[in-house]
Amino acid sequence: MATDENGKFGRYGGQYVPEALMAAVEELDDAYRRYVLENEDGFMDEFRARLRDFGGRPTPLQHADRLSERYGFDVYLKREDLLHGGAHKLNNALGQCLLAKYMGKDRIVAETGAGQHGTATAMAAAHLGMECEVYMGERDINRQRPNVFRMRLNGATVNPVTTGRGTLKEAINETMREWATTVEDTHYVIGSVVGPHPFPAMVRDFQSVIGEEARRQAEERIGGLPDSVVACAGGGSNTMGAFDAFVDDESVSLIAVEAGGSSLDVDEEAGVAPNSASLATGQEGVLHGARTKLLQDTTGQILESHSVSSGLDYAGVGPELANLVDEGRVTPTAVDDDAALEGFHRLSQLEGIIPALESAHAIAYLERADPDDLGEHVVVNLSGRGDKDLESVVEETEKRDIESAPEMGVFE
Numbered sequence: 462m463a464t465d466e467n468g469k470f471g472r473y474g475g476q477y478v479p480e481a482l483m484a485a486v487e488e489l490d491d492a493y494r495r496y497v498l499e500n501e502d503g504f505m506d507e508f509r510a511r512l513r514d515f516g517g518r519p520t521p522l523q524h525a526d527r528l529s530e531r532y533g534f535d536v537y538l539k540r541e542d543l544l545h546g547g548a549h550k551l552n553n554a555l556g557q558c559l560l561a562k563y564m565g566k567d568r569i570v571a572e573t574g575a576g577q578h579g580t581a582t583a584m585a586a587a588h589l590g591m592e593c594e595v596y597m598g599e600r601d602i603n604r605q606r607p608n609v610f611r612m613r614l615n616g617a618t619v620n621p622v623t624t625g626r627g628t629l630k631e632a633i634n635e636t637m638r639e640w641a642t643t644v645e646d647t648h649y650v651i652g653s654v655v656g657p658h659p660f661p662a663m664v665r666d667f668q669s670v671i672g673e674e675a676r677r678q679a680e681e682r683i684g685g686l687p688d689s690v691v692a693c694a695g696g697g698s699n700t701m702g703a704f705d706a707f708v709d710d711e712s713v714s715l716i717a718v719e720a721g722g723s724s725l726d727v728d729e730e731a732g733v734a735p736n737s738a739s740l741a742t743g744q745e746g747v748l749h750g751a752r753t754k755l756l757q758d759t760t761g762q763i764l765e766s767h768s769v770s771s772g773l774d775y776a777g778v779g780p781e782l783a784n785l786v787d788e789g790r791v792t793p794t795a796v797d798d799d800a801a802l803e804g805f806h807r808l809s810q811l812e813g814i815i816p817a818l819e820s821a822h823a824i825a826y827l828e829r830a831d832p833d834d835l836g837e838h839v840v841v842n843l844s845g846r847g848d849k850d851l852e853s854v855v856e857e858t859e860k861r862d863i864e865s866a867p868e869m870g871v872f873e
C-alpha cells in the first residue's frame with residue numbers, strides 16, 4: 462500500500478521529527494519517488510543487477526521435506542539465509558547506499574543493535590566505495606564482538622553510544638542527531654521499516670523482492686499461490702518484504718511472529734516488558750519519528766524490551782505492519798524464548814539448516830499453529846542464518862531443559 466500524502470498508513474506512520482530534520486526527510490522523499498518509484502536514471506535496474514551479482518539473488522524457495530512430513534502440510538523455506546551476509550538485511554542496506562549515491566552523497570551513517578544491520582551497511586558501502594560510520598550502543602559493542610570486527614574489516618568506523626542503556630534505541634537517536642548536522646553529504650541508512658516517512662515505505666520496497674520472488678517461485682512450484690506466509694517480526698522489514706507481494710491476495714494468510722520473550726506480561730513498576738511483542742501487546746505512541754504500536758507504560762515512557770534474539774529486541778514496530786494488523790489483514794502471534802530455541806534445534810536437526818534465532822521464531826510457530834489456519838502450502842521466510850547466534854544458543858540451551866537439544870559438551 463502507498464502512504465497518504467502525509468506519509469501515513471491509516472493512523473500510523475508520519476514524520477514526527479525535529480525541524481532540523483524536516484529538510485532531510487523531504488529531500489529523501491523526493492529521491493525515493495523519483496529513483497525508486499519511477500526508476501529515474503535506471504536506478505531500480507542497477508539495484509536489481511547488484512542484488513543479483515553481489516547479493517546472490519534470487520534466493521531459493523526450498524521445500525522442507527522433513528518439516529512437511531512432521532506437520533502434514535507443505536513447508537517451503539524462502540532462503541534469505543543464503544543472501545550475501547547471511548540475512549535479508551543486505552536488500553535494504555544496498556538499496557539505500559545506492560540511493561545515496563544517486564542523490565550525490567558519498568557518506569553513510571547507520572545505527573545497529575546486534576550489529577547485523579551495521580554489518581550489511583558496511584558491506585554495501587565498501588562495495589559502492591562509500592565512507593561509512595556506524596553508531597552502536599556500548600553495551601551491544603561488548604556483546605557482539607564478531608560483528609564489530611566485520612564492520613571494521615569492511616572499512617567502517619564503529620562509534621560507541623553511551624547514553625541510556627547503550628542499546629539500539631539510543632543508537633537510533635544518536636544517528637538521527639548526527640544525520641541532522643551532516644545531511645548535506647550524508648545519508649542515514651535506517652535498518653528496518655521504521656522511522657519517519659519515507660523510510661518505512663522505502664525499506665519495504667527494497668525488501669519486497671523477497672515476496673516477489675517467492676510468489677513467482679510458488680507459482681512455478683505449486684501452480685498457484687501459497688495458503689499462508691509466515692515471517693518473524695522485530696521492526697518488521699523481513700516481514701513486510703515477505704508479505705508485500707501478497708497483501709492484495711485475500712486467500713493468502715499473513716502471519717507475523719513476534720518475540721514473546723519470557724512472558725507477555727508487563728512489569729510497569731520496573732519499566733520492563735519481558736518480550737518484544739509490540740503488535741500483540743503494544744499501545745499507540747510515537748517513537749523514532751513515527752506513530753506506531755509501542756511497548757510503553759501509561760505515561761508514555763518506552764519500556765525496556767526483551768528477547769533471546771537480539772534482532773527482534775525492539776520496543777516498536779513498523780507503522781504499516783501496525784496498520785495491517787488493525788485492518789485484520791496480518792495476524793500477529795508471539796513465540797516465547799523457549800519455543801524459539803526449540804525451533805532453532807529442530808530446523809538444524811531436521812533440515813540441516815542452522816537458522817538465525819530471529820528466524821527460529823517463525824519456524825517455532827509451525828509447531829503450535831492450528832494447521833487449518835496455515836493451509837496446505839506454507840511459505841516461511843527464513844530471514845537469516847544462525848552462525849552469529851551459536852554462542853548464545855549454547856549458553857541459553859544449557860539454562861533450559863530442551864528435549865530435542867543435543868549435548869554440546871562445551872561447559873564440562
Ligand SMILES: *Cc1c(COP(=O)(O)O)cnc(C)c1O
Nearest residue numbers: 695696697698699772819844845
Ligand atoms: C534483524 C533481523 C531480523 C529482524 O528485523 P526485521 O526488520 O523485523 O526483519 C530478523 N531476522 C534476521 C535474520 C535479522 O538479522
